[in-house]
Amino acid sequence: SQTIHQWPATLVQPVGSPLSLECTVEGTSNPNLYWYRQAAGRGLQLLFYSIGIDQISSEVPQNLSASRPQDRQFILSSKKLLLSDSGFYLCAWTGGVQLAKNIQYFGAGTRLSVL
Amino acid sequence: EDQVTQSPEALRLQEGESSSLNCSYTVSGLRGLFWYRQDPGKGPEFLFTLYSAGEEKEKERLKATLTKKESFLHITAPKPEDSATYLCAVQALLASGTYKYIFGTGTRLKVLA
Numbered sequence: 001s002q003t004i005h006q007w008p009a010t011l012v013q014p015v016g017s018p019l020s021l022e023c024t025v026e027g028t029s030n031p032n033l034y035w036y037r038q039a040a041g042r043g044l045q046l047l048f049y050s051i052g053i054d055q056i057s058s059e060v061p062q063n064l065s066a067s068r069p070q071d072r073q074f075i076l077s078s079k080k081l082l083l084s085d086s087g088f089y090l091c092a093w094t095g096g097v098q099l100a101k102n103i104q105y106f107g108a109g110t111r112l113s114v115l
Numbered sequence: 116e117d118q119v120t121q122s123p124e125a126l127r128l129q130e131g132e133s134s135s136l137n138c139s140y141t142v143s144g145l146r147g148l149f150w151y152r153q154d155p156g157k158g159p160e161f162l163f164t165l166y167s168a169g170e171e172k173e174k175e176r177l178k179a180t181l182t183k184k185e186s187f188l189h190i191t192a193p194k195p196e197d198s199a200t201y202l203c204a205v206q207a208l209l210a211s212g213t214y215k216y217i218f219g220t221g222t223r224l225k226v227l228a
Contacts, residue, residue, distance in 0.1 A: 006158070034216075043119070043218040044159075044202075090158050102147055102206055104216060106158035 002027035006091045006107030013114055019064075019078040021110050023091030026072065031095040033074040034104065035066055038088040050074060086114045117142040121203050121219035128226050131192045136222045138203030139185040146214055148186050150179050151202040153221070159202055162188075193226045200224070 006023045013019060025031050032051050036044040048066035050056045056066050063082060067075045074091060091107040122137045140148070147166050151159035163172040165181040172179045176197065178189040188201055200221040208214045 041220060043220045044204075046216065088156075102214070103149065103161055103164055104204075105161060106151075109156070109158045111156065 002093075002105070004091065004093055004105055004107045006110060008110060009108065010111045011113070013081050013112065015083055015114055016080045019076070019081050019085070019112070021076040021089055021091075021112075023074045023076075023107055024072055025093045028072070028093070028095055030071060031093040033068065034092040034094075035074065035076045036090040036092065038090060038109075044090065047076070081114045083114050086112055088112075117205075117207050117215075117217050119203055119205055119217050119219040121201075121222050123222060124220070125223040126225070128190075128193055128224070130194055130226055130228050133189070133191045133193070135190070136188040136201055136224070137185060138188070138219055140203075140205050140217075141184075142205050142207040142217065144208035144214075146206040146208050148181055149204045149206070149216075150177075150186070150188055151204065153200045153202055155200075162201075190224070193224075195226045195228050198224055198226045 003026045034049045035047040037047055038044050046059045048056055048058055050068045053068050056068060064078050089110045089112055092104040094102055094104050119140045128134055147164050149164050150162040152162055153159045163179040165179060168181055168183045170181050176191050180187045200223045202221045203219040204216050206214050206216050
Protein backbone atom coordinates (compact mmCIF):
# COMPACT_ATOMS: atom_id res chain seq x y z
CA SER A 1 0.00 0.00 0.00
CA GLN A 2 1.00 3.59 -0.51
CA THR A 3 2.09 5.86 2.30
CA ILE A 4 3.19 9.47 2.46
CA HIS A 5 5.70 10.79 4.97
CA GLN A 6 6.14 14.42 5.82
CA TRP A 7 8.58 15.95 8.28
CA PRO A 8 9.20 17.65 10.56
CA ALA A 9 5.84 17.74 12.32
CA THR A 10 6.52 21.11 13.94
CA LEU A 11 9.12 23.76 13.30
CA VAL A 12 9.91 27.08 14.93
CA GLN A 13 12.23 29.29 12.92
CA PRO A 14 13.42 32.89 13.24
CA VAL A 15 12.66 35.42 10.55
CA GLY A 16 15.32 35.36 7.84
CA SER A 17 16.37 31.77 8.43
CA PRO A 18 16.22 29.08 5.72
CA LEU A 19 13.56 26.39 5.45
CA SER A 20 13.47 22.84 4.19
CA LEU A 21 10.40 20.63 4.47
CA GLU A 22 10.51 17.14 3.05
CA CYS A 23 7.86 14.79 1.74
CA THR A 24 8.27 11.26 0.42
CA VAL A 25 5.78 8.78 -0.99
CA GLU A 26 6.21 5.03 -0.74
CA GLY A 27 4.55 2.22 -2.63
CA THR A 28 3.96 3.95 -5.94
CA SER A 29 5.92 5.37 -8.85
CA ASN A 30 5.66 8.62 -10.77
CA PRO A 31 3.14 10.26 -8.43
CA ASN A 32 1.87 13.78 -8.89
CA LEU A 33 3.02 15.75 -5.84
CA TYR A 34 1.61 18.88 -4.24
CA TRP A 35 2.49 21.41 -1.54
CA TYR A 36 -0.34 23.31 0.15
CA ARG A 37 -0.49 25.88 2.90
CA GLN A 38 -3.48 26.00 5.22
CA ALA A 39 -4.20 29.14 7.21
CA ALA A 40 -6.73 29.19 10.02
CA GLY A 41 -10.25 29.67 8.69
CA ARG A 42 -9.11 29.51 5.10
CA GLY A 43 -9.07 26.80 2.51
CA LEU A 44 -6.00 24.97 1.35
CA GLN A 45 -3.85 27.18 -0.85
CA LEU A 46 -1.92 25.34 -3.54
CA LEU A 47 1.73 26.40 -3.57
CA PHE A 48 3.43 24.00 -5.97
CA TYR A 49 2.62 20.87 -7.91
CA SER A 50 4.82 18.47 -9.84
CA ILE A 51 3.88 15.89 -12.45
CA GLY A 52 7.43 14.56 -12.72
CA ILE A 53 11.07 15.19 -11.96
CA ASP A 54 12.06 18.65 -13.21
CA GLN A 55 8.39 19.46 -13.84
CA ILE A 56 7.31 21.81 -11.07
CA SER A 57 4.68 24.51 -11.37
CA SER A 58 4.23 27.40 -8.98
CA GLU A 59 0.76 28.69 -8.22
CA VAL A 60 1.47 31.62 -5.93
CA PRO A 61 4.39 34.08 -6.19
CA GLN A 62 6.30 34.05 -2.91
CA ASN A 63 9.69 33.48 -1.38
CA LEU A 64 9.20 29.71 -1.37
CA SER A 65 10.54 27.22 -3.88
CA ALA A 66 10.07 23.52 -4.49
CA SER A 67 12.30 20.78 -5.83
CA ARG A 68 11.88 17.15 -6.72
CA PRO A 69 15.29 15.49 -6.52
CA GLN A 70 13.83 11.98 -6.83
CA ASP A 71 10.62 10.52 -8.26
CA ARG A 72 8.92 10.19 -4.89
CA GLN A 73 10.53 13.06 -2.99
CA PHE A 74 9.26 16.62 -2.86
CA ILE A 75 10.98 19.41 -0.96
CA LEU A 76 9.70 22.85 -0.01
CA SER A 77 12.38 25.45 0.65
CA SER A 78 13.01 29.05 1.44
CA LYS A 79 16.23 31.02 1.65
CA LYS A 80 14.83 33.60 4.07
CA LEU A 81 11.61 33.08 5.99
CA LEU A 82 9.08 35.85 6.52
CA LEU A 83 6.58 36.15 9.36
CA SER A 84 3.83 35.60 6.80
CA ASP A 85 5.24 32.16 6.00
CA SER A 86 3.85 30.81 9.27
CA GLY A 87 1.15 28.22 8.75
CA PHE A 88 0.31 24.57 8.34
CA TYR A 89 2.02 23.00 5.34
CA LEU A 90 0.65 19.89 3.71
CA CYS A 91 2.11 17.58 1.13
CA ALA A 92 -0.20 15.48 -1.02
CA TRP A 93 0.03 12.98 -3.85
CA THR A 94 -2.17 11.52 -6.56
CA GLY A 95 -1.62 8.69 -8.95
CA GLY A 96 -3.51 5.61 -7.80
CA VAL A 97 -5.10 3.06 -10.06
CA GLN A 98 -8.05 3.58 -12.37
CA LEU A 99 -10.62 6.06 -11.13
CA ALA A 100 -8.74 6.52 -7.89
CA LYS A 101 -5.95 8.23 -9.80
CA ASN A 102 -7.27 11.67 -9.01
CA ILE A 103 -7.76 11.23 -5.25
CA GLN A 104 -5.35 13.36 -3.27
CA TYR A 105 -3.82 11.73 -0.20
CA PHE A 106 -2.24 14.00 2.36
CA GLY A 107 0.68 13.81 4.73
CA ALA A 108 0.39 14.60 8.42
CA GLY A 109 1.44 18.22 7.91
CA THR A 110 4.11 20.54 9.28
CA ARG A 111 3.22 23.35 11.65
CA LEU A 112 5.65 26.19 10.90
CA SER A 113 5.96 29.14 13.24
CA VAL A 114 8.17 32.00 12.13
CA LEU A 115 9.11 34.30 15.02
CA GLU B 116 -14.42 32.14 -11.26
CA ASP B 117 -14.16 28.60 -9.95
CA GLN B 118 -15.27 28.50 -6.35
CA VAL B 119 -16.21 26.13 -3.53
CA THR B 120 -18.32 27.31 -0.60
CA GLN B 121 -19.07 25.24 2.46
CA SER B 122 -21.80 25.87 5.01
CA PRO B 123 -22.24 26.19 7.86
CA GLU B 124 -18.79 27.26 9.02
CA ALA B 125 -19.37 25.58 12.36
CA LEU B 126 -21.99 23.16 13.64
CA ARG B 127 -22.69 21.85 17.13
CA LEU B 128 -24.84 18.74 17.44
CA GLN B 129 -25.98 16.61 20.29
CA GLU B 130 -24.99 12.97 20.06
CA GLY B 131 -27.58 11.23 17.90
CA GLU B 132 -28.81 14.46 16.28
CA SER B 133 -28.56 13.96 12.51
CA SER B 134 -27.68 16.84 10.18
CA SER B 135 -26.17 17.75 6.82
CA LEU B 136 -23.18 19.76 5.68
CA ASN B 137 -23.34 21.62 2.40
CA CYS B 138 -20.74 22.17 -0.31
CA SER B 139 -21.79 24.32 -3.23
CA TYR B 140 -19.53 24.81 -6.20
CA THR B 141 -19.21 26.74 -9.41
CA VAL B 142 -16.62 25.21 -11.66
CA SER B 143 -16.34 24.39 -15.31
CA GLY B 144 -15.22 20.95 -16.31
CA LEU B 145 -15.88 19.16 -13.02
CA ARG B 146 -13.96 15.90 -12.86
CA GLY B 147 -14.71 14.94 -9.28
CA LEU B 148 -15.82 16.13 -5.87
CA PHE B 149 -14.04 15.01 -2.73
CA TRP B 150 -14.86 14.98 0.97
CA TYR B 151 -12.16 14.89 3.62
CA ARG B 152 -12.12 14.75 7.38
CA GLN B 153 -9.45 16.75 9.19
CA ASP B 154 -8.65 16.44 12.88
CA PRO B 155 -6.84 19.32 14.63
CA GLY B 156 -3.16 19.41 13.74
CA LYS B 157 -3.46 16.54 11.27
CA GLY B 158 -3.59 16.20 7.52
CA PRO B 159 -6.95 15.72 5.75
CA GLU B 160 -8.16 12.13 5.59
CA PHE B 161 -9.94 11.06 2.42
CA LEU B 162 -13.59 10.04 2.86
CA PHE B 163 -15.42 10.01 -0.47
CA THR B 164 -15.17 10.93 -4.10
CA LEU B 165 -18.20 11.58 -6.31
CA TYR B 166 -18.04 11.92 -10.06
CA SER B 167 -21.53 12.54 -11.41
CA ALA B 168 -24.83 14.07 -10.35
CA GLY B 169 -27.04 11.58 -8.55
CA GLU B 170 -24.14 9.58 -7.20
CA GLU B 171 -24.14 8.62 -3.51
CA LYS B 172 -21.49 7.07 -1.26
CA GLU B 173 -21.80 5.80 2.30
CA LYS B 174 -19.40 4.98 5.07
CA GLU B 175 -20.63 4.16 8.55
CA ARG B 176 -22.66 7.21 9.71
CA LEU B 177 -21.68 9.35 6.72
CA LYS B 178 -23.40 9.62 3.37
CA ALA B 179 -22.30 11.92 0.56
CA THR B 180 -24.52 12.98 -2.31
CA LEU B 181 -23.90 15.07 -5.42
CA THR B 182 -26.03 17.30 -7.62
CA LYS B 183 -24.98 19.55 -10.49
CA LYS B 184 -24.40 22.47 -8.15
CA GLU B 185 -23.76 21.09 -4.68
CA SER B 186 -22.90 18.17 -2.50
CA PHE B 187 -24.20 17.17 0.91
CA LEU B 188 -22.51 15.21 3.62
CA HIS B 189 -25.23 13.67 5.76
CA ILE B 190 -24.30 12.58 9.26
CA THR B 191 -26.73 10.14 10.82
CA ALA B 192 -26.83 9.72 14.61
CA PRO B 193 -23.38 11.29 15.10
CA LYS B 194 -21.08 10.37 17.93
CA PRO B 195 -18.50 12.58 19.69
CA GLU B 196 -15.72 10.88 17.69
CA ASP B 197 -17.24 12.38 14.53
CA SER B 198 -16.11 15.80 15.74
CA ALA B 199 -13.69 17.22 13.16
CA THR B 200 -13.46 19.68 10.30
CA TYR B 201 -14.97 18.37 7.08
CA LEU B 202 -13.44 19.69 3.86
CA CYS B 203 -14.92 19.65 0.40
CA ALA B 204 -12.83 19.92 -2.77
CA VAL B 205 -13.49 19.80 -6.48
CA GLN B 206 -11.20 18.78 -9.29
CA ALA B 207 -11.62 21.01 -12.29
CA LEU B 208 -10.33 20.29 -15.77
CA LEU B 209 -8.54 23.23 -17.33
CA ALA B 210 -8.53 24.11 -21.01
CA SER B 211 -4.85 23.20 -21.12
CA GLY B 212 -5.75 19.62 -20.32
CA THR B 213 -4.35 19.80 -16.82
CA TYR B 214 -6.52 20.04 -13.74
CA LYS B 215 -6.59 21.79 -10.41
CA TYR B 216 -8.11 21.14 -7.01
CA ILE B 217 -10.16 23.81 -5.28
CA PHE B 218 -10.91 23.48 -1.58
CA GLY B 219 -13.62 24.99 0.56
CA THR B 220 -12.82 26.44 3.98
CA GLY B 221 -14.50 23.56 5.78
CA THR B 222 -17.22 22.96 8.34
CA ARG B 223 -16.10 22.52 11.97
CA LEU B 224 -18.34 19.90 13.51
CA LYS B 225 -18.61 19.41 17.25
CA VAL B 226 -20.72 16.53 18.57
CA LEU B 227 -21.60 16.77 22.24
CA ALA B 228 -22.10 13.69 24.40
